[in-house]
Amino acid sequence: xxxxxxxxxxxxxxxxxxxxxEELKIRRRSSEQFKISVQEFNSDNPAPIIGEVxxxxxxxxxxxxYQSGNGKHWITLFMNDLxxxxx
Numbered sequence: 001x002x003x004x005x006x007x008x009x010x011x012x013x014x015x016x017x018x019x020x021x022e023e024l025k026i027r028r029r030s031s032e033q034f035k036i037s038v039q040e041f042n043s044d045n046p047a048p049i050i051g052e053v054x055x056x057x058x059x060x061x062x063x064x065x066y067q068s069g070n071g072k073h074w075i076t077l078f079m080n081d082l083x084x085x086x087x
Contacts, residue, residue, distance in 0.1 A: 012036050023079050033058055057087040
């Protein structure tokens, strides 16, 4: 029997929120300009949790989605997009 993963929404973990806020501060941006949501694909499998982080830039409506999992690589990708002018 195959169990399909369920999509569950969670708040951004505090350590990741701190990292994002620090990176935004360095770039003279405010976390209030963004809506960040975390959705994890959960199953009964003990494998690492995989999901996605969606970042919405409220001023323009621009939305980007980053794969999440073990580590904070999505934050680097988000900052690269911010630095390149996507947001």
